Amino acid sequence: MRQLWETPGGVHPPENKVQSLKLGIGHLAIPEKLILPLIQHIGDAAKPCVAIGDVVLKGQKIASASGDLSAPVHAPTSGVISAIEDRPVAHPSGMSALCIEIISDSEERWIDLYGHTDYKQLSPQEVSHLIADAGVTGLGGAGFPSAAKLDNGRTKPVNTLIINATECEPYITADDILIRERAAEIIQGIGVISHVLDMPRRILIGIESNKPEAIDALREACKSTAIEVVVVPTKYPSGGEKQLVYILTGQEIPSGQLPSDIGMVCVNSGTAFAIKRAVIDGQPLISRIMTVTGDACGINRNYEVLIGTPVSHILEKNKFIRKNCSRLIMGGPMMGFSLSSSELPVVKTTTCILAPSHSEIPEEDPQQPCIRCGLCAEACPASLLPQQLYWYAQSEDHERLQAHNLFDCIECGACSYVCPSNIPLVQYYRSSKGNIINSRNAKISAAKARERFEFRQVRLNKAEQAREVKREARRVATEKAKTSSSSAADIINAANLRAKARQASPDQQKAKLERSLMAAKMRLDEAQERLAEANKSGSAEQQAQQHASVEGARQKVEQTKRRLEELIR
Amino acid sequence: MTFKQITSPHGHNRQSTGRIMQLVLIATLPGLLVLSYQFGWGILINLFLAVLAAISAEALILKIRQRPIGFYLQDYSAVVTGVLLGLSLPPLVPWWLVIVATVFSIVVAKQLYGGLGSNPFNPAMVGYVVVLISFPIEMTTWVTPVSLLPEGVSHPGLFESLTIVFAGFSPMDGVTGATPLDLFKHSNGLLVDQIYQDNTLFSSASFAGVGWEWANVAFLLGGLGLLKARIFTWHGPVAMLVTLATMSMLFWDGGSSNSPGSPLMHLFSGASMFGAFFIVTDPVSSAVSNRGRLLYGALIGLLVYVIRAWGSYPDAVAFAVLLGNFAAPFIDNYTVPRTYGHNQRRKATAKEEDE
Numbered sequence: 001m002r003q004l005w006e007t008p009g010g011v012h013p014p015e016n017k018v019q020s021l022k023l024g025i026g027h028l029a030i031p032e033k034l035i036l037p038l039i040q041h042i043g044d045a046a047k048p049c050v051a052i053g054d055v056v057l058k059g060q061k062i063a064s065a066s067g068d069l070s071a072p073v074h075a076p077t078s079g080v081i082s083a084i085e086d087r088p089v090a091h092p093s094g095m096s097a098l099c100i101e102i103i104s105d106s107e108e109r110w111i112d113l114y115g116h117t118d119y120k121q122l123s124p125q126e127v128s129h130l131i132a133d134a135g136v137t138g139l140g141g142a143g144f145p146s147a148a149k150l151d152n153g154r155t156k157p158v159n160t161l162i163i164n165a166t167e168c169e170p171y172i173t174a175d176d177i178l179i180r181e182r183a184a185e186i187i188q189g190i191g192v193i194s195h196v197l198d199m200p201r202r203i204l205i206g207i208e209s210n211k212p213e214a215i216d217a218l219r220e221a222c223k224s225t226a227i228e229v230v231v232v233p234t235k236y237p238s239g240g241e242k243q244l245v246y247i248l249t250g251q252e253i254p255s256g257q258l259p260s261d262i263g264m265v266c267v268n269s270g271t272a273f274a275i276k277r278a279v280i281d282g283q284p285l286i287s288r289i290m291t292v293t294g295d296a297c298g299i300n301r302n303y304e305v306l307i308g309t310p311v312s313h314i315l316e317k318n319k320f321i322r323k324n325c326s327r328l329i330m331g332g333p334m335m336g337f338s339l340s341s342s343e344l345p346v347v348k349t350t351t352c353i354l355a356p357s358h359s360e361i362p363e364e365d366p367q368q369p370c371i372r373c374g375l376c377a378e379a380c381p382a383s384l385l386p387q388q389l390y391w392y393a394q395s396e397d398h399e400r401l402q403a404h405n406l407f408d409c410i411e412c413g414a415c416s417y418v419c420p421s422n423i424p425l426v427q428y429y430r431s432s433k434g435n436i437i438n439s440r441n442a443k444i445s446a447a448k449a450r451e452r453f454e455f456r457q458v459r460l461n462k463a464e465q466a467r468e469v470k471r472e473a474r475r476v477a478t479e480k481a482k483t484s485s486s487s488a489a490d491i492i493n494a495a496n497l498r499a500k501a502r503q504a505s506p507d508q509q510k511a512k513l514e515r516s517l518m519a520a521k522m523r524l525d526e527a528q529e530r531l532a533e534a535n536k537s538g539s540a541e542q543q544a545q546q547h548a549s550v551e552g553a554r555q556k557v558e559q560t561k562r563r564l565e566e567l568i569r
Numbered sequence: 570m571t572f573k574q575i576t577s578p579h580g581h582n583r584q585s586t587g588r589i590m591q592l593v594l595i596a597t598l599p600g601l602l603v604l605s606y607q608f609g610w611g612i613l614i615n616l617f618l619a620v621l622a623a624i625s626a627e628a629l630i631l632k633i634r635q636r637p638i639g640f641y642l643q644d645y646s647a648v649v650t651g652v653l654l655g656l657s658l659p660p661l662v663p664w665w666l667v668i669v670a671t672v673f674s675i676v677v678a679k680q681l682y683g684g685l686g687s688n689p690f691n692p693a694m695v696g697y698v699v700v701l702i703s704f705p706i707e708m709t710t711w712v713t714p715v716s717l718l719p720e721g722v723s724h725p726g727l728f729e730s731l732t733i734v735f736a737g738f739s740p741m742d743g744v745t746g747a748t749p750l751d752l753f754k755h756s757n758g759l760l761v762d763q764i765y766q767d768n769t770l771f772s773s774a775s776f777a778g779v780g781w782e783w784a785n786v787a788f789l790l791g792g793l794g795l796l797k798a799r800i801f802t803w804h805g806p807v808a809m810l811v812t813l814a815t816m817s818m819l820f821w822d823g824g825s826s827n828s829p830g831s832p833l834m835h836l837f838s839g840a841s842m843f844g845a846f847f848i849v850t851d852p853v854s855s856a857v858s859n860r861g862r863l864l865y866g867a868l869i870g871l872l873v874y875v876i877r878a879w880g881s882y883p884d885a886v887a888f889a890v891l892l893g894n895f896a897a898p899f900i901d902n903y904t905v906p907r908t909y910g911h912n913q914r915r916k917a918t919a920k921e922e923d924e
Contacts, residue, residue: 011582013580092576094574242909242910252910253910254910254911254912255910256910257910322570327572327573327574327575327579328572329579331577333577333579333580334577334578334579335577335578336579337576337577338572338574338575338576338577339572339574340571341571341572342571343570356579356580361580364575364581368585368586368644368685369586369644369684369687370686371589371646371685371852371853372686372853372855373586373589373801374801374802374852374857375799377857377858377859377906378799378802381909382908382909382910383906383907383908384908385857385858388857388901388905388917399920400917400918403905403915403916403917403918403919404905404915404917405908405911405915408908408910408911411577413577413578414578416577416578417578417582419581420586420588420589422581424576426576426577426578427576
């Protein structure tokens with residue numbers, strides 16, 4: 001027996017897995033329309049490489065990856081591209097994103113497939129390209145592009161490959177059923193992954209103890225391999241990547257780092273299956289195993305569903321009764337998000353459609369005050385203090401939130417699950433994380449703006465200095481010209497040149513003269529008024545003074561008039 | 570089809586704040602029964618008055634604060650405060666004393682700070698200390714345990730008790746007397762053995778002090794029940810009791826005339842068990858992390874002993890708890906648990922390194 005390490009916290013919500021395991025993997029009729037969001041993964045959205053009206057074959061690439069952290073999208077069936085536009089997508093925020101819509105011709109005409117049963121002859125790099133080109137992303141939930149994950153793994157030596165088959169979320173049985181029915185293919189997929197990773201020293205499959213049949217299937221399939229099947233105690237969230245790494249190895253992924261930073265790579269069992277299909281069979285990722293469950297559905301089972309299938313199509317085929325349904329959840333009850341509409345499509349990361357009845361998942365009771373009972377801290381798998389985080393989230397105390405390691409929260413929901421006061425704790429944390437990231441970004445752009453401003457100041461100073469230098473030079477030159485024994489003609493010449501340089505256009509000069517004429521006239525009027533006043537009441541001296549200033553003003557007016565006339569002439 | 574959007578997690582376990590409070594109430598029953606048996610009707614009258622006053626005061630303040638009264642009363646926190654006070658106050662004290670203590674608890678110590686969850690101090694202990702300081706004579710007169718009543722004297726009946734509480738009649742001679750902790754406080758100069766021989770409170774006790782020992786055992790049982798129901802963790806109460814026992818062991822002094830008493834007597838006298846399992850465990854006013862609660866409990870245990878041994882009050886749980894409440898935020902600052910993926914614990918006031 002391998003030694004296991006126990007994670008702190010965790011909860012044991014009702015598993016509710018049996019109802020969807022009574023039947024094997026089923027297939028659904030092809031829907032009329034498929035909607036394919038171009039971002040179904042972490043990273044950059046794919047770029048469409050087809051146009052409206054194009055006829056596409058099943059498995060044909062319809063959008064290509066943009067950049068290293070991206071994944072292409074393929075046509076799940078043959079048909080015609082009918083729209084490339086923004087559509088609401090399955091996302092907790094209910095946002096819209098660019099989608100490609102295909103109207104199916106229900107002929108299922110495939111592209112030519114080129115499988116690589118001899119993948120071991122290829123270099124790891126080439127195999128990784130095949131995986132990337134098939135659009136394989138993590139199928140467990142986060143949707144990290146698989147090739148990027150393995151590449152990242154390969155730049156550093158990887159000694160441990162962990163296959164995550166825990167499936168700790170209640171209700172979901174997609175991995176369970178996939179393992180039961182197709183364990184051999186999963187093991188082949190693991191073979192491909194370990195080839196890409198240059199043969200890690202140990203390969204562990206972590207699976208929760210509540211899946212005895214899947215465990216047997218895996219053990220059987222692993223018989224002649226070095227792969228070790230490790231049964232871990234059933235506890236939510238043992239399937240979290242960080243938690244599983246610790247349970248199996250006793251090592252923690254340092255905060256803010258990836259498993260590859262400690263020489264490990266963690267891949268979901270469904271993803272291993274998709275990688276097998278991609279490399280050995282040459283099939284891109286166009287379908288996935290997904291659980292349809294909940295009491296509002298008459299049939300509970302798993303299906304191999306085409307990516308892009310509208311949820312409504314699936315519900316229709318499963319005797320769904322709207323009025324019995326309390327909410328529609330994509331994913332499991334602990335981390336899944338509720339859908340606003342059943343028209344949204346299934347994407348690569350959709351593990352489950354859960355349509356619970358009103359008694360199964362009732363409306364939440366109203367929130368009560370937090371009494372800091374600490375049940376949340378007992379349940380937290382990351383050893384955080386959720387009650388303190390809640391306290392600081394309410395007061396938006398970003399500093400304290402970060403001191404309490406808010407960003408190490410994996411949003412598993414265990415705290416909210418046990419909270420006796422019905423506080424939606426995870427929602428507070430999500431919102432606080434968003435606020436902190438926003439204010440960090442604001443800080444960064446403020447810093448950039450400051451930089452730009454300071455740069456401009458420096459530039460202006462430099463220009464001013466340059467001008468100062470020129471002025472100084474000119475001054476020195478004039479001085480020299482004055483003191484030197486050059487002829488008077490030279491001096492006059494220079495003065496004329498300066499004057500000429502100063503001379504503006506005649507229009508401007510005219511305007512200027514007109515302005516000074518106006519000003520001079522005003523001054524004359526004022527002086528005359530003052531003179532009249534002085535004549536009435538002032539002393540003789542004052543009268544004389546005012547008289548002189550009137551005379552001066554009059555001369556100025558006449559002088560300006562003359563110059564203006566000269567100019568006009 | 571459109572659906573309602575609700576954030577994860579969907580679904581919830583069955584625990585609720587109201588249910589936690591109800592369990593706490595149930596867990597006080599053994600203690601209540603033993604106290605009533607030992608000290609008569611006074612305990613139940615206190616309880617009744619305190620609960621009534623607590624609910625009325627809570628409802629009144631909620632009305633003034635314009636909060637839904639029914640919704641907040643359902644959390645049972647006011648009832649718990651009332652019950653805890655009713656159990657701590659001496660039996661047969663005047664009715665107005667119970668009302669003053671309870672109203673102060675609910676109005677000043679709880680609602681003025683923002684209601685349930687926002688009070689830095691344990692409301693019941695604040696109310697208790699207010700009347701203890703204001704009315705020392707009433708607060709230090711305890712009823713004699715039933716087995717030690719003089720020949721021909723019994724605890725007053727219900728009607729008689731009511732006349733004592735409401736009309737201010739005096740109880741019969743012999744009905745009131747000292748508590749074990751009182752005796753120790755006022756028996757300086759005597760060897761512990763002498764105190765034990767001279768007083769029936771000790772000489773006819775099973776292991777600690779007549780009446781009080783069984784009340785403490787009953788509260789211990791109730792507390793263990795709550796522990797088993799995972800209403801709180803062991804850290805606070807165990808730390809308090811272990812510290813109290815350790816201190817009394819260290820200063821036991823072989824039973825000399827200076828000895829403040831044996832560990833057994835300290836653990837099973839006064840409000841030790843009641844305090845450990847019903848007051849120290851109040852989550853609102855205590856430290857938050859398990860490690861923090863260890864320190865918090867230990868601090869209270871230490872203070873209880875220090876005040877009992879060298880202070881001027883015979884018992885000290887209320888004072889010790891309030892001082893512990895003061896220290897809780899300070900303790901919290903240094904006891905944030907080590908988070909997954911971090912090499913060491915951080916201080917609650919740590920500053921984020923500049924990115």
